[in-house]
Amino acid sequence: MISPAALERPGHWRTIGVIAGVLIVSSPALPLLQLAFDGSRGFDIGAGFDTYLARSFKVGIGASALALVLGFPCGLIAGLYRFPSQNVLLALLALPLLVPSFLWAIGLSMLRIELGLSPESLLSGALGTVMAFAALGTGLVLFATLLATRALAARAIDAARLAGGELNVLRYAGRATLPAGAAACLLAGLISFADPGPGQILGYSGAGTQILVSFAALFDFELAARQSLAITGIVLLGAMPLLWILGRHLSYALLPQSMELMRPRSHAAVSGSGPFLLGLVLMITLALPLAGLVWPAFTQLWLERIAEVAARTAGNTLFYGITAGVVATAVAIPMVICATRTPRLRLALLVALMLVFVLPPAVGALGAILVASAAPAWLDPVVRSRFTVAVVLGLRLTPIAAIILLRAMGAAPPSWAFSAAIHGVGLMTYLRKLLMPFLARPVAVSIVLVGLVATADTTTVLLLQPPGRDSFPVAVFTVMANAPESMVASLSLAYVVAGALAASALAIWFNTERSGSGR
Amino acid sequence: MNDRTLRVVAALVGLVFVSSCSESPDARSEVVIYTSVDEIFARPIAARFETETGIRVLLVPDTEETKSTGLLNRLIAERARPQADVFWSGDPVRAAILKSRGISEPYQSPQAEDLPTLYSDADGHWTGFSARARVLIYNTDLVPEREQPTSVMDLVDPRFRDRSAIANPLFGTTSMHAAALFQVLGPERAREFFERFIENGGTIVSSNGEVRRRVAAGDFAIGITDTDDFNVALLEGRPVRAVYPDQDGMGTLVIPNAAVLIAGAPNPAAGRRFIDFVLRPETEQALAESEAAQIPLRPSVPAPERVARLSEIRAMSVNYTTLGDELEDLSAGFLADWVARNSE
Numbered sequence: 001m002i003s004p005a006a007l008e009r010p011g012h013w014r015t016i017g018v019i020a021g022v023l024i025v026s027s028p029a030l031p032l033l034q035l036a037f038d039g040s041r042g043f044d045i046g047a048g049f050d051t052y053l054a055r056s057f058k059v060g061i062g063a064s065a066l067a068l069v070l071g072f073p074c075g076l077i078a079g080l081y082r083f084p085s086q087n088v089l090l091a092l093l094a095l096p097l098l099v100p101s102f103l104w105a106i107g108l109s110m111l112r113i114e115l116g117l118s119p120e121s122l123l124s125g126a127l128g129t130v131m132a133f134a135a136l137g138t139g140l141v142l143f144a145t146l147l148a149t150r151a152l153a154a155r156a157i158d159a160a161r162l163a164g165g166e167l168n169v170l171r172y173a174g175r176a177t178l179p180a181g182a183a184a185c186l187l188a189g190l191i192s193f194a195d196p197g198p199g200q201i202l203g204y205s206g207a208g209t210q211i212l213v214s215f216a217a218l219f220d221f222e223l224a225a226r227q228s229l230a231i232t233g234i235v236l237l238g239a240m241p242l243l244w245i246l247g248r249h250l251s252y253a254l255l256p257q258s259m260e261l262m263r264p265r266s267h268a269a270v271s272g273s274g275p276f277l278l279g280l281v282l283m284i285t286l287a288l289p290l291a292g293l294v295w296p297a298f299t300q301l302w303l304e305r306i307a308e309v310a311a312r313t314a315g316n317t318l319f320y321g322i323t324a325g326v327v328a329t330a331v332a333i334p335m336v337i338c339a340t341r342t343p344r345l346r347l348a349l350l351v352a353l354m355l356v357f358v359l360p361p362a363v364g365a366l367g368a369i370l371v372a373s374a375a376p377a378w379l380d381p382v383v384r385s386r387f388t389v390a391v392v393l394g395l396r397l398t399p400i401a402a403i404i405l406l407r408a409m410g411a412a413p414p415s416w417a418f419s420a421a422i423h424g425v426g427l428m429t430y431l432r433k434l435l436m437p438f439l440a441r442p443v444a445v446s447i448v449l450v451g452l453v454a455t456a457d458t459t460t461v462l463l464l465q466p467p468g469r470d471s472f473p474v475a476v477f478t479v480m481a482n483a484p485e486s487m488v489a490s491l492s493l494a495y496v497v498a499g500a501l502a503a504s505a506l507a508i509w510f511n512t513e514r515s516g517s518g519r
Numbered sequence: 520m521n522d523r524t525l526r527v528v529a530a531l532v533g534l535v536f537v538s539s540c541s542e543s544p545d546a547r548s549e550v551v552i553y554t555s556v557d558e559i560f561a562r563p564i565a566a567r568f569e570t571e572t573g574i575r576v577l578l579v580p581d582t583e584e585t586k587s588t589g590l591l592n593r594l595i596a597e598r599a600r601p602q603a604d605v606f607w608s609g610d611p612v613r614a615a616i617l618k619s620r621g622i623s624e625p626y627q628s629p630q631a632e633d634l635p636t637l638y639s640d641a642d643g644h645w646t647g648f649s650a651r652a653r654v655l656i657y658n659t660d661l662v663p664e665r666e667q668p669t670s671v672m673d674l675v676d677p678r679f680r681d682r683s684a685i686a687n688p689l690f691g692t693t694s695m696h697a698a699a700l701f702q703v704l705g706p707e708r709a710r711e712f713f714e715r716f717i718e719n720g721g722t723i724v725s726s727n728g729e730v731r732r733r734v735a736a737g738d739f740a741i742g743i744t745d746t747d748d749f750n751v752a753l754l755e756g757r758p759v760r761a762v763y764p765d766q767d768g769m770g771t772l773v774i775p776n777a778a779v780l781i782a783g784a785p786n787p788a789a790g791r792r793f794i795d796f797v798l799r800p801e802t803e804q805a806l807a808e809s810e811a812a813q814i815p816l817r818p819s820v821p822a823p824e825r826v827a828r829l830s831e832i833r834a835m836s837v838n839y840t841t842l843g844d845e846l847e848d849l850s851a852g853f854l855a856d857w858v859a860r861n862s863e
Contacts, residue, residue, distance in 0.1 A: 048859040113736040200725045205862055216589045217689035217850045369596040377600070384602065463593050467551040467577030467602060478558040478580040484755055
């Protein structure tokens with residue numbers, strides 16, 4: 001019988017577990033990435049790729065900075081205080097996490113045209129691309145900061161308040177949560193590298209676009225693989241100094257500091273300024289592209305088309321989302337068990353998962369196609385099914401699940417496992433009776449959150465979907481070239497409304513669970 | 520509370536398991552169609568095929584907007600064991616690329632007998648039908664009648680300085696148009712055209728749809744796009760008109776659809792039936808009457824008045840069979856370099 005105390009002891013098994021997990025997460029991309037080293041062209045990444053990389057850096061830095069400036073104060077305020085309309089505003093600010101980035105770019109482009117602004121205006125080119133990515137980044141920073149704030153110890157907040165009032169609370173909480181906010185800001189910048197959509201639409205092409213050219217115009221998988229690896233390497237080099245600075249804080253920030261967590265409270269000064277601040281950020285990041293995106297729907301709402309597309313794709317969309325959530329969470333749990341108790345492994349795990357995350361989604365999807373094509377036909381239910389799509393999506397989004405579960409695992413005191421071992425409880429019983437029920441809520445949060453983000457994917461689904469099994473966003477994506485603007489807007493509106501409802505339901509459920517568990 | 524959450528999680532896992540196990544990977548009465556034709560035009564044709572034959576169509580559409588990595592990549596990656604039976608291409612160049620990579624299989628459809636052979640592969644790897652054309656689209660608020668463009672060369676004319684647009688020539692029908700210009704004008708003159716376009720303040724935008732939108736919005740006075748894109752702008756009541764360019768010179772590029780049977784297709788018989796279906800005169804008529812406003816290749820097929828007849832257009836004389844190989848060379852060479860030098 002294996003003792004549960006084994007889970008708390010150091011050993012090489014932790015490192016091996018993390019490496020195995022990272023290999024599993026990166027496995028869809030490996031078949032294509034190994035092509036980078038095939039052939040006789042050395043590590044040629046194509047002429048002019050460095051110029052596009054520089055552009056991507058500009059956009060990445062701009063989007064990250066804007067996201068930090070807008071998202072961090074909002075996350076801090078929303079984490080520390082309660083104020084009117086908070087849930088609604090937070091649900092709306094979560095929308096960019098659930099909606100494909102190209103829709104925001106199209107929204108900005110359509111708004112600029114509708115307003116009669118020049119192509120050199122704020123809403124297009126480099127600035128427009130920064131704005132499109134900042135919508136996503138702001139959400140990431142806001143929620144990372146909010147969660148980090150809510151994980152602060154109640155006693156520490158009380159002490160700060162007694163020592164210097166609310167300003168002191170803000171200063172203390174700001175310092176304590178900055179690593180989480182900065183890490184989310186870094187992630188926002190990384191995402192912009194891999195995603196060519198907004199830059200293509202708004203006229204500011206970056207490295208992601210060049211990879212797309214290698215795939216879609218040159219059909220040169222080897223070149224695309226080398227370019228993807230080059231991005232990963234450069235991002236690693238670029239992010240290293242920041243990770244070095246943030247690393248220790250970050251890996252501790254991921255762990256709850258106390259079992260008695262702070263609770264947000266009402267404050268007269270925030271009851272007015274809180275909604276104003278979140279509303280302002282909502283206006284800047286979301287209202288502009290959303291207005292451009294859905295405005296044409298008010299000239300003609302294509303209800304019949306919405307119903308037809310929803311009927312055809314709703315089942316697939318839900319399947320991809322739920323299964324991706326389950327896969328990401330299932331893969332993350334063993335990795336997290338291996339990494340939680342060792343600060344270096346926690347950081348190594350996060351960095352490795354982020355590097356996988358920065359690869360363009362097409363790399364994983366085309367790698368999976370290559371494997372499926374080489375596999376025998378009897379394996380099709382595994383390698384060429386909706387399940388395959390969801391697995392590839394889930395593996396790509398494992399970092400989200402890992403971050404949520406690292407926090408949860410950190411809250412499980414090591415004494416539980418040692419007590420269980422002393423009382424002769426076996427590992428499986430410990431897992432079944434104690435650890436898994438303790439992790440049930442974060443596991444559910446992870447499944448739902450990954451699921452919602454997965455539904456927004458278009459590249460993976462477009463390339464891997466079994467014929468006739470597209471998702472709602474892919475259906476929007478495939479009609480928008482030539483469909484009337486009002487039809488595209490109607491479908492986009494339907495998806496955004498569905499996303500807002502899902503985000504609201506998640507916020508309500510999350511709050512219910514919090515208050516329930518606090519009783 | 521934890522118990523309830525645990526039950527929810529267990530139910531989700533169960534749902535996933537049951538759903539994935541119950542999935543049927545294949546059925547004999549199905550045909551898998553990959554298409555680069557816009558979904559809103561292809562799906563009604565697929566639905567008609569289903570009604571008439573009882574064969575279920577599993578349609579996988581693509582898009583040119585935001586430049587997906589594309590079905591052609593999927594076909595290339597799936598070459599060892601394809602899932603698709605037919606690739607319904609919006610242009611013959613992608614079809615020719617499939618042929619050159621050994622992904623297509625010859626099929627001489629009986630329905631192709633009265634189609635002009637000029638628009639099909641001589642070896643039967645792809646068969647052309649209903650066509651689009653590359654047109655000059657211009658904003659009527661910005662371009663007076665007397666200044667109406669008549670030639671692709673007007674894109675480099677000083678009267679449209681800083682006011683003209685084309686889509687990225689590495690993608691879609693614009694890439695085919697670029698290859699056609701190199702074939703017809705010769706490499707030297709074609710290169711000169713592209714360089715002069717930039718010198719004249721021309722702008723490269725993301726897609727033909729973007730050309731349409733921005734010309735209609737007045738960002739640009741003229742651009743070059745496809746007839747179906749123009750027709751969408753027209754139906755939306757935008758202030759635009761289109762001109763078939765170079766009617767006194769090299770002619771207008773005609774872009775037929777191409778039906779391709781995939782080598783090693785899982786359902787080749789159903790695939791052939793689908794190809795027969797789309798090559799019928801009735802399909803040409805349906806595509807002409809749709810918002811795609813496609814031009815029937817058969818002179819006998821009736822079409823609405825807004826759709827030009829092929830006999831009314833001076834078509835550019837292009838060897839469609841070699842265009843694919845030429846485009847691959849150009850994309851890796853001059854066009855990639857030109858776009859890299861000149862895009863934002």
